[in-house]
Amino acid sequence: MAKPQDIMTTQWDDLVINSDIPVLVDFWAPWCGPCRRVAPLVEELAGEYEGRAGFVKINTDENQALAAKYGIMSIPTLLVFKGGLPVGQVVGARPKSEIKKRLDEALV
């Protein structure tokens, strides 16, 4: 079953920008407790959307420039990318239905 892949800035272009399908990016950090609480929910979605959307995780401590580039000032933040651009965002520990909405919007 698909699990969100922990990636680094070096993989960003390949796995997110140039992806054929929409990608949900989970911005997190090891010290962020709420991020840990959101992780199982994102994992579940990764399974449900397998094949239709990609799921990756970015550690903001280790990829600060990337996080700053996308204006991340709050974690957990989930950004949905389509065609290399952020088309949807979910900030904080929000309901599964809200995250699904952003994904479904990108899949249209």
Added chain:
Amino acid sequence: MAEQYDVIIIGGGACGLTAGLYTSRAQLKTMLLEKAVPGGQIATTSLVENYPGFPEGVDGPDLAERMEEQAKKYGMGFRYAEVEGIEISGDDRIVHSSEGDFIGKTVIVTSGAEHTKLNVPGEAELTGRGVSYCATCDAAFFREMRVVVVGGGDGALDEGLFLTRYASEVIVVHRRNELRATKILQERAFANPKMRFVWDSVVEEIIGEDGKVAKVALRNVKTGERSALDVEGVFIYIGLAPQSDFVKGLLPMDGGGHLEVNLWMETAVPGVFAAGDVRINAARQLVSAAGDGCTAAIRADHYLQALRAGERETASAH
């Protein structure tokens, strides 16, 4: 085909997780439905210092994780689902959710409360771009920056004090001229050199520049005087609103949306219980939420036993 349970718990914070622990240990078939994150309010809290048994305090998300693990250990079922309503059909309580229907002989509503918004211009647009409802989540992004905390209760001061570890200055904006927070928190706040207070004031607008928070517009509620503060973050802690919309019309509630219950967490509908921050007269503490969950679970167990006794009588009469 909808799934059948003895107990359906709506909301997976400390209250629901404790209820689930108790009903599962009582060997009642239990399903807990949680729309976002198990642990509820403590999932987004860092250090909990007032839960008994932890003199050094305990990490909120950690404790939440352990509560979840404990309940699941005894067989509690868990699903990410958002509940839209409850329908009563004879002895069945049908819970309609985003993931389908779940039928229980009892329902325990532990949907808790969520952060009240200011509802001012700029707030929604700048959420995640400087506007936050969780300092423990976001403080690290505000290193050496000046931030505002809106509110005067425990939440505002707790989170404000946490912010002083990162921010250059924390300005607490409160609509009255005295705080309602616990005394010890007030003492710590007044003693902290990075914190200052703006009294009798409300935020009228949050203004952004380049897609990020740049200033807040304030109004003094006593004098009417308007002013502005150049800040890069706004942390809002003005209160918690009970999440009870989905049972409007079914369960009696007070003017604020809190569900009416007796001391046994029983609502007006037999077999439907409400516990924790969503109910009237809640103490709104972690330990009281857990206590409520336990009470509701014990009562639900009694109700189910009585139901079964009644069924046996009916069956044997035929």
